[in-house]
Amino acid sequence: MTKNTHDADVTFIEALAKLLHDNDLTELQVKREYGEDDSLNVRVSRAAPVAAPVQMAAPAPAAAAAPAAAAPAAAGADDSDPANHPGAVASPMVGTVYMQAEPGAPSFISVGDTVSEGDTLLIVEAMKTMNHIPAPRAGKVTRILVGDGDPVEFGSPLVILE
Structure with a gap:
């Protein structure tokens, strides 16, 4: 050369x-x-930065005008926005969520699992690239906020670790 x-x-x-x-x-x-x-x-x-939870406040008139939309949030254990939860793990990119490495394989995590820092929580596919989303810290999975195949935006809460 x-x-x-x-x-x-x-x-x-x-x-x-x-x-x-x-x-x-x-x-x-x-x-x-x-x-x-x-x-x-x-x-x-480059290593994807672990995004801090994005704080998004819902407009008060929209919540008052659509009480049915507020019902799913009330059904959860936490009435506040999951993005505001201190244990929220946010998506570092726009993409599609996959809960397991391949179809038919067991999910990376389930509610109640204890994970170590760096363990794969799920995969976000972006532009045909499978990006493993690591646990930013050790903890217990208390909520999984996305499902297999769900589209996610940058900063969307994926999982709650406590």
């Missing part, structure tokens, strides 16, 4: 890292073909 190709590859990788940062992505993977027997495989990734 010549120095010019090496310099171009470094520039290419730096551009990928900037793209990763500018678009708040956690991972990019690219294969660059130079010829039949010459290619460059690049995977640029």
Whole structure:
């Protein structure tokens, strides 16, 4: 490999890292073909920050106008917004939730399970990439706020750990 190709590859990788940062992505993977027997495989990734729970207040008139919408929240053990719970684990990205590694496999967690820091709680698929969501601390799973296949937004509460 010549120095010019090496310099171009470094520039290419730096551009990928900037793209990763500018678009708040956690991972990019690219294969660059130079010829039949010459290619460059690049995977640029960064640890997804564990997002703090996003505080979202529901407007008072909407809650008063739609009492049926308030009923599911009242059915839970905690009447407040789960995103405000100090043990809430929030989604670090937009994607689709998967509760197990593959169809038919046991779920990563169930209510009542005790998890250690770093244990996989669930997977959020984003752009065909399976992102394992780790437990930010050790604790007991008291609530699971999402179901298998549910879409989630950035900052959405996924699980409550106590």
